[in-house]
Amino acid sequence: MGIFIEAIDIAVWDAIENGPYIPMTKDxxxxxxxxxxxxxxxxxxxxxxxxRAKNIITSSLSIDEFFRISQWKSAKEMWDTLQVTHEGxxxxxxxxxxxxxxxxxxxxxxxxxxxxxxxxxxxxxxNHLVDLGRKFEEEELNLKVxxxxxxxxxxxxxxxxxxxxxx
Numbered sequence: 001m002g003i004f005i006e007a008i009d010i011a012v013w014d015a016i017e018n019g020p021y022i023p024m025t026k027d028x029x030x031x032x033x034x035x036x037x038x039x040x041x042x043x044x045x046x047x048x049x050x051x052r053a054k055n056i057i058t059s060s061l062s063i064d065e066f067f068r069i070s071q072w073k074s075a076k077e078m079w080d081t082l083q084v085t086h087e088g089x090x091x092x093x094x095x096x097x098x099x100x101x102x103x104x105x106x107x108x109x110x111x112x113x114x115x116x117x118x119x120x121x122x123x124x125x126x127n128h129l130v131d132l133g134r135k136f137e138e139e140e141l142n143l144k145v146x147x148x149x150x151x152x153x154x155x156x157x158x159x160x161x162x163x164x165x166x167x
Contacts, residue, residue: 005056011049012056019076020050050075057082097132104129109150122148 006013015021023034023043039047053075058066068085069078087093104125109118122145126136146157 001057001060005053008056009049009052011046012053015049015053016057016075016079020074021046023047054078093132097129097134100125100129100132101134104144107144108148109153111150113150115153118149119145 002013002016005016021043023039023046024031025034025038026032034043036044036047057075057078058070061069065082069081072078072081088096107122107125113121126141130136146160149157
């Protein structure tokens with residue numbers, strides 16, 4: 001969804017990540033939030049990004065998901081709630097990442113598995129790891145694929161390794 005929102009307007013995504021822009025003014029007591037009638041055109045435009053973000057988020061949800069976040073005032077609060085609900089806390093993410101790393105380390109082609117199914121499984125695993133912040137070099141991934149293929153692929157693996165072009 002982040003890509004979709006960024007494509008609409010990067011400032012809308014910024015409102016989700018960093019919270020709404022709140023126009024402030026200085027008075028004798030320090031800083032205070034401006035009433036919306038005092039906002040300049042630029043302040044109104046910047047504050048509008050949060051409203052647009054809330055509209056996009058709430059319009060994209062099922063009724064159950066909508067009720068889960070409808071009490072929040074900002075798009076950031078809504079997004080954070082959805083993230084924790086669907087992705088878990090940082091501890092859950094860390095645990096999931098460690099589990100996926102172990103799965104990556106022990107990844108092998110299954111007996112009788114087609115190369116297409118093997119590639120789908122591998123790509124699926126890599127995409128999950130990338131989503132959780134793991135970075136891969138192209139050469140590392142190519143080497144991993146070669147190491148994971150079963151014996152029936154050994155001649156092709158040897159030919160590829162001898163060509164020394166794994167990028």
